[in-house]
Amino acid sequence: MTTYIIRRLLESILVLLGAVAITFVITRATGDPARLMLSDGATAEQLADFRRDFGLDKPIPVQFVRYINDCLHGDLGKSIRHGLPVTQLIIDKLPNTLKLTFAAMLISLLLSFPIGVFVALHRNTFADSAGTIFALNGQAMPSFWVGLMLSFIFGVKLRWLPISGADTRMHLILPAVTLGFYLTGRLTRLIRSSMLEVLEKEYIRTARSKGILEKVVIWKHALRNASIPVVTYIGLIFADLLGGAMVIETVFAWPGVGRLVINAVLQRDFPLVQGVVLFSALIFVIVNLLVDILYTILDPRITYK
Amino acid sequence: MNSSIADLEPLIKPQKKPIIHFFSHMRHHSSGVIGFIIIVLIIFTAIFADQLAPKPYNLKAPKERLKPMWFMEGGSTEYPLGTDSLGRDILSRIVHGSRISLSVGIASVFLGAGIGIVMGLLAGFLGGKADSIINWLMNVQLSFPYILLALFLMAAFNGGLVTLIVVLAIGGWVRYARIIRGQVLSVREETYVTAAQASGIRMLRILTKHVLPNAFSPIIVVASFTMADTILSEASLSFLGLGINPAIPSWGQMLADGRDFLQAKWWICLLPGLAISVTVLGINLFGDWLRDYLDPRLRL
Numbered sequence: 202m203t204t205y206i207i208r209r210l211l212e213s214i215l216v217l218l219g220a221v222a223i224t225f226v227i228t229r230a231t232g233d234p235a236r237l238m239l240s241d242g243a244t245a246e247q248l249a250d251f252r253r254d255f256g257l258d259k260p261i262p263v264q265f266v267r268y269i270n271d272c273l274h275g276d277l278g279k280s281i282r283h284g285l286p287v288t289q290l291i292i293d294k295l296p297n298t299l300k301l302t303f304a305a306m307l308i309s310l311l312l313s314f315p316i317g318v319f320v321a322l323h324r325n326t327f328a329d330s331a332g333t334i335f336a337l338n339g340q341a342m343p344s345f346w347v348g349l350m351l352s353f354i355f356g357v358k359l360r361w362l363p364i365s366g367a368d369t370r371m372h373l374i375l376p377a378v379t380l381g382f383y384l385t386g387r388l389t390r391l392i393r394s395s396m397l398e399v400l401e402k403e404y405i406r407t408a409r410s411k412g413i414l415e416k417v418v419i420w421k422h423a424l425r426n427a428s429i430p431v432v433t434y435i436g437l438i439f440a441d442l443l444g445g446a447m448v449i450e451t452v453f454a455w456p457g458v459g460r461l462v463i464n465a466v467l468q469r470d471f472p473l474v475q476g477v478v479l480f481s482a483l484i485f486v487i488v489n490l491l492v493d494i495l496y497t498i499l500d501p502r503i504t505y506k
Numbered sequence: 507m508n509s510s511i512a513d514l515e516p517l518i519k520p521q522k523k524p525i526i527h528f529f530s531h532m533r534h535h536s537s538g539v540i541g542f543i544i545i546v547l548i549i550f551t552a553i554f555a556d557q558l559a560p561k562p563y564n565l566k567a568p569k570e571r572l573k574p575m576w577f578m579e580g581g582s583t584e585y586p587l588g589t590d591s592l593g594r595d596i597l598s599r600i601v602h603g604s605r606i607s608l609s610v611g612i613a614s615v616f617l618g619a620g621i622g623i624v625m626g627l628l629a630g631f632l633g634g635k636a637d638s639i640i641n642w643l644m645n646v647q648l649s650f651p652y653i654l655l656a657l658f659l660m661a662a663f664n665g666g667l668v669t670l671i672v673v674l675a676i677g678g679w680v681r682y683a684r685i686i687r688g689q690v691l692s693v694r695e696e697t698y699v700t701a702a703q704a705s706g707i708r709m710l711r712i713l714t715k716h717v718l719p720n721a722f723s724p725i726i727v728v729a730s731f732t733m734a735d736t737i738l739s740e741a742s743l744s745f746l747g748l749g750i751n752p753a754i755p756s757w758g759q760m761l762a763d764g765r766d767f768l769q770a771k772w773w774i775c776l777l778p779g780l781a782i783s784v785t786v787l788g789i790n791l792f793g794d795w796l797r798d799y800l801d802p803r804l805r806l
Contacts (some may be wrong), residue, residue, distance in 0.1 A: 213646075219646030227662050279678025337794075341734070341787035343741050346761060346779035349768060357769050437648070448742055462654060463746055466661045474658055482649040 209493065213486035214234040220482035221272060225265055255472075256280075277479065278472035280403070282465070287476035292456060297367055298457035300444045301376055306435070308381030309388055316385075318424060319391025324397065331388060339386020344445050348379040348452035365454035375491070376453040380445050391434055395427040402426075429496065436492030440485045532801050538795030546787025552604040559598035560586075563755045567593035572771050587777055596774065599755040600781050606756045607785060610667070611736045612680070614674035615729050621675060622682025629683065630690025637687075644680045651679045653742055660748040674739055678732040682725060689721040697798050702732055707792035725747060730793030734786045741782050758784045 213229035235251045236243070243251075252258045255265060265480070273276065284442070320332035352375055356364030399405065400423055408418045420431050447459025458477055465473040532538040551558060571593040581588065587596040595599050629640035647655070655674045663669045692771040693699055693716055743749045744758030752759055757778040765776030 214545045215642060216645045220649055223646060224658070227658060251635045337787055337790055338783070341790055343738050343745075343758075343761075343779060345742060345745050346775070346782065349761070349765060349775050350779070353768050353772050353775075378513065385542035398555050438650060440651045447651065447653060448746065451746060453645060467747060469661060471662075474654075474661075478650050478654060478658065481651055481654060482646075485649045 206490070206494075209490055213490065214271070216486055217479065217482050220479055221269060222265075224478045225268060227441075228259060228475070229264075229355075239411070245355035254430070271364060272479065277476035280465070280470055280473040282468050282470045283473070287473050288462060290473065291476055291480050292459045293331055294456060294461050297455060298446050298450070299484075300373065301380065301449070301455060301457060302442055304373055304377035305384060306442065306445070308377055309384040312381070312385045313392055313454050317389045317421065318396055318456035320389070321393045321396035321400065332393070336386040336389040336393075338390070339382055341386075342382075344379055344383040345448050345452050346384055347377065348449055349373050349378055352453065367456050372453075372455075376455050377451050379452070380442070380449050383445055387438070388431060388434070392430055394426060395430050398424060399423045399427045432495055436489045439488045440481065443484065463479060464473055508597075524543065527741035528799070532795060535795050535798070537791040538799070541788045541790070541792030541795060543646070544784060545792055546609060548604050548785050548788065549694035551601055552608045552627040553575045555602045555605050556686070559595075559601040561598045563594065563598045563602040564610070564753060565594060565598075569593065570721035572767065574781045575773055576746065578773075586708065587671075588773055588775055590760070590772075591767060597776055599760055600754045600777060603626050603757040603760065603778065606754060607737050608742050610671055610674065611733045611751075615678065615733050616669060618678030618732060619725065619729055623686050623718075625679065626686025627690060627717070629806065630687040630694065630717075631713065640683065640687075644683060647676075647680055653739065654664070656739065656743055657746065657748055657767065659744060665748060665750065670740065670750055670788050671744070673743075674736045677739060678736065681732060685724045685728060686717070686721050690717050693717050693720065727797045727800060728795060730789055730796055732794065734789040737789070739785055 212488060215245045235257055238248060239251055239268075249258075251260050256264055268278075275288055279285065280290055281288055283290055316332050316335070320329045323329055330476075355362045355375060362375050363369070364375060369475040379407070389450070403425055405418060408422050413422075442460075446457065449455065450457045450459035451463055458480070462474060462477040464470075465477070512544075534544060567589065569591050571591055573585050573589040575588050576586045577802060578588075585597070587600065600740050625640050625643075629637045632732065656677065659673045659676070671778070690713075692716050696716075699712055699716065702716075703709075740749060740756070741758030741761070744756045745762045747762065747804060750759055751757055760778035761775055764771070764778070767774055
C-alpha cells in the first residue's frame with residue numbers, strides 16, 4: 202500500500218508538472234505575453250518594463266525553470282490586475298469554492314442514493330421512468346440556467362432566499378442546490394445501474410436465501426458494493442464539479458475562485474489564471490488519491506501492489 | 507435429407523436490412539423514438555432556419571424592445587416569443603441558434619474523435635514511451651476543470667468560431683483515445699494479428715481492418731454523449747462572454763443577454779435555456795438507446 206501511494210504521488214507530481222507546462226506553453230504560444238497581458242495601447246517602454254518585472258526578457262527555458270522553482274516555493278507570481286500574490290488571492294477565495302463544491306456534493310449524495318436505490322428496486326415501473334426522466338433532465342439542463350431560474354423563483358418571486366453574495370448560510374442554499382442538481386442526475390443513473398448489476402449477484406441471492414432482512418441485504422450488502430463505481434466517478438468528475446462551481450459562482454456572485462478566475466480570464470490576468478489551473482490540478486490529484494485509498498475501505502478485497 | 511432441410515427453411519428468419527432493423531428496434535424503445543424525433547426536428551430547424559424564422563435574426567426594432575410572449579399582456583403575434591433588449595425577435599434568434607449549436611457541436615465532435623482515434627492508435631500500437639506520454643497527456647488534461655482550460659484558450663487565442671471548435675474538440679478527445687487504446691491493446695496480442703504481421707500485412711491495414719471496426723460501436727455512443735456535452739460547454743462559454751461573436755445568435759449568449767432583465771422579463775432567459783435543455787435531452791435519450799442497440803454491455 203505504501204509503495205502504491207508513493208508511486209501515485211510521483212505520478213501526481215508529473216501530472217502537476219504537465220499542468221504547469223501546458224499553461225506556460227499556452228501563454229507563450231499565443232505571442233508576446235507582455236502584449237497579451239497589457240492593453241493594445243501600451244507603449245514600448247511599458248512593454249519593456251513589464252517584461253523585466255515579470256522576467257519575460259529571459260530565454261524561454263530559463264523562464265520555465267524559474268517558474269517551476271517559484272511554484273515549488275509556493276510563489277505563483279503576482280496578479281497583474283490585483284497587484285497581489287496569486288497564492289494569497291487563491292487562498293482567500295478557495296474556502297468559498299470548496300464550501301460550495303462540498304455542499305453540492307452532499308446534497309447530491311443525499312438525493313441520488315435514495316432515488317437511485319428506489320428506482321433500481323422498482324425497475325420498469327412508473328417510479329423507474331419518473332426517476333430516469335428526473336436524472337436525464339438534471340444532465341440536460343445547463344447549470345447556469347437552472348441557477349437563473351431558481352434565483353428567479355426563490356429569490357425574485359417568492360423572496361425566500363438571497364440570490365447573490367455569501368454573507369450568511371442562507372446564501373449557500375441556491376448555489377449549492379444548483380450545482381448539486383447538475384451532479385444528482387449523473388449519480389442517480391449510475392447508482393441505479395450499479396445497484397441493478399449488484400442485485401443480480403450470487404452473494405445477494407445467498408444473503409436472501411439465508412433469511413437476512415431485505416433492508417440489510419439492500420442497504421448493507423448491495424449498496425456497499427454498488428458504491429464502488431460511484432466513488433470512482435466522484436473522483437473522476439471532481440474537476441468538472443470545480444468547473445461547474447466556477448460557472449455557478451458567476452451566476453450567484455459567490456466570492457470564490459471561479460469568479461476570480463473568470464474575471465482574470467476576461468481581464469487577461471494570466472499569472473492568476475495559471476495559478477488557479479495549478480491549484481485545481483493539485484486538488485484533483487489529492488481527491489483522486491483519497492478515492493483510491495477509499496476503495497480499500499469499501500472493498501477490502503482490493504489491494505494495491 | 508432434402509425434406510429435412512425443406513422443413514427447417516421456414517424456421518430460418520430472413521435477415522432484415524440494417525436500416526430496417528435499426529428502426530424496428532427503435533420502435534420498441536420510447537426513449538430512442540423521442541430522442542430521434544427531437545434530433546430530427548432540431549436538424550430540420552437548423553437547415554431551414556432562414557425559411558422558418560419569421561424575421562431576420564439581427565433585425566433591431568428599438569420601439570418593440572422587451573416585448574413579452576404573445577399570450578401575455580402587451581404581447582403580439584408579430585413577436586410570438588417576445589423581443590430582447592435590442593428589440594430583436596426571440597423566436598427567430600432561437601431558430602438560428604440551433605444552427606450554431608449543431609454546427610459547432612458536430613464539427614468539434616468530429617475533430618475530437620479524429621484526434622482521439624489517432625492518439626489512441628499511437629498509444630496502443632507503439633506502446634512504451636509513446637503510450638506513457640499520451641497517457642500522461644490524458645491525465646494532465648483531466649486534472650483541471652475543462653471549462654477553465656476552455657476559458658484560458660479562448661482568451662489566449664482571442665476567441666472566434668474556429669478556436670471555439672478546436673477548444674471544444676480538445677474537451678472530448680480523451681474519451682475516444684481511451685477506447686481505441688483499449689481496443690488496440692486487446693487486439694494486439696491476438697494470434698491472427700501476429701499471423702497477419704508475420705505474413706507481411708501492413709500495420710495500417712491491420713488497424714483499419716481489425717481495430718477500428720471493433721471500436722465503432724463505443725465510438726458512436728461516446729460521440730453522441732460528447733455532442734450533448736459540447737452543446738452545454740458552448741452555451742457555458744457564450745454565457746461567460748467567451749463564445750463566438752456576440753452578434754451571431756447562440757443560445758448561451760441569449761441567456762447571458764437576458765440575465766440583466768431576469769427580474770421583470772424572465773422569458774428572455776427561459777426560452778433559450780429550454781432550447782438547450784430539449785436538444786441535450788434529445789441527444790442523451792437517443793444516445794442511451796443507441797448504446798443498448800449497438801452493444802448493451804457498454805458502460806459508458
